[in-house]
Amino acid sequence: MNEQQVWTVEAKGATGRIDKWLAEQQEWSRSQVQDWLKAGHVEVDGRIVKPNYKMTGTESITVHIPEAVELEILPEDIPLDVVYEDSDVIVINKPKGMVVHPAAGHVSGTLVNALLHHCQDLSGINGVKRPGIVHRIDKDTSGLLMVAKNDLAHESLAQQLKDKTTERLYIALVHGEIPHELGTIEAPVGRDKNDRQRMTVTDKNSKAAVTHFRVLDRYEGFTVVECKLETGRTHQIRVHMRYIGFPLAGDPKYGPRKTMKMNGQALHAAVLGFEHPRTGEWLSFEAPLPEEMTFEISQLKKLELES
Template sequence: MVAACVAHCSRSFAAVLIRQGRITVDGQTRKPGYVVKSGEQISGTIPPADTPAFLPEAIPLEILYEDDELLVVNKSPGIVVHPAPGHSGGTLANALMHHCPDLQGISGGLRPGIVHRLDKDTSGAMVVAKTSRAMHHLAAQFKSRQVHKLYLALVYGNPLNEHGSIDLPIGRHPVARKRMSVHSRVPRPALTLWQVREHFAGLSLLELDIRTGRTHQIRVHCKAIGHPVVGDPLYSRRGLKRQLTQVAPLIAQVVEPVQRQMLHARQLQIRHPLDDRRLIVEAPLPFDMDEVLRKLRMNSR
């Protein structure tokens, strides 16, 4: 509850404060997992959390587009977007600061110029503001849902239809707090449009158009319709690979080594902050996902 209501307060930091008695419920100390009842009052003081060191780092960037106002990068899988506890370095933000030192003053803190994010193991197109004007303009586009984002996801199973929509609210999982769920106690609207791009034995390549930007939206929605993303450590059941082996052993061999979710932000459409022209940027697939799809196509002939 505390972490959800207070900006920049993580769950672990909130738990420490609760155990220390610095946050109370009706004046009484409670355990971090205590469920607040209607009418009870939470009170306390949230001290500033320690800020991890943040330095420019010479990390290679794949730049898809750049001008004086913004740049679009093709984020590699496995890289965290910005520093956080446990990831003080080696992030996309560190790389951006090295590429463009002036970003330090754009949005400040640990997210210089970063308007949106992708999960650590999701690859693809991300836009970064290089000026305050671009930051405000892009942030407004995301808030008003004017940004168009297309993703590719390799999923388990073969949908009965060739296209469809998933209109299921998403919120924090009621028990597993690192996960999101369509069965949350406090859900927010979430809409995903999808269509099948390729069929394989026991697998499908989907193109997904997200109309909202909820955490883990595609991963949660794909699981909700019974087609979780291949390699997803949070939302894909272990038994799916075993089931695939029984149905299509050669296909199963291709995806057996996969260690991360096969999800890629392939296209980003925005309005340019300077002249409002539509800017469409395509992001090539990373090597691992491209190689998996190449092998699947070979085994499907």
């Protein structure tokens, strides 16, 4: 077994299943930990145990972390909605349902696979799995994404994101009728200790997160808002809107389920602005709402007119 590293810990006072406990200790998913346990990569007091092993709080645990297997990322002829392109950057209007870069369970059909077919000159700063990717949007979030075609562009765009000088506006349909016109949510976001696949507002192992929002329209039981990101944490808008009591419509992870016939959250990256990494010119782009969101909002308007 090729081992990249060995992680050992004294689990004093720990209780419950070992797979859940281990996933809470590091940036590991529970499914990943379960795979390691099944493969015999985890030892408790020198012996291999199953994922459902119940801890007593006196164990010494050793995790043999397997060496990461490098994925072969292949170009794929997938249509792209290219909003802008030059020798330094590409701006893509990503469709809902497309994963941005390959990962376990998504080695094909991603934006990166499509980009590799579209052009060969992508920045290599993020390695072979994420060439050119400066920032991400969730699989079921549609809209604008900037991609770097060389390292100069990548460094410039990444610095602009860090300096908070880019413009990123999202349109969201949320549950509930927000009573005020403007708001700012300033609440730290970190991984949910009870579910490693979810993020939450927490003071533990969190990062500062700020979202500004503006009400665009109200309907019975719903509000359309424009959200402006000051930071870019994982699932930030989805987590923040849920935190203030107005979760996104269609969001299977953070909102009420099956309230609309949508596959995933009603969230669209509508506006993207940044300084061109070579010329210094300010570039700004807009992408119209996808048909699914437009339809759901039109149905809300129709119900309002009929009532």
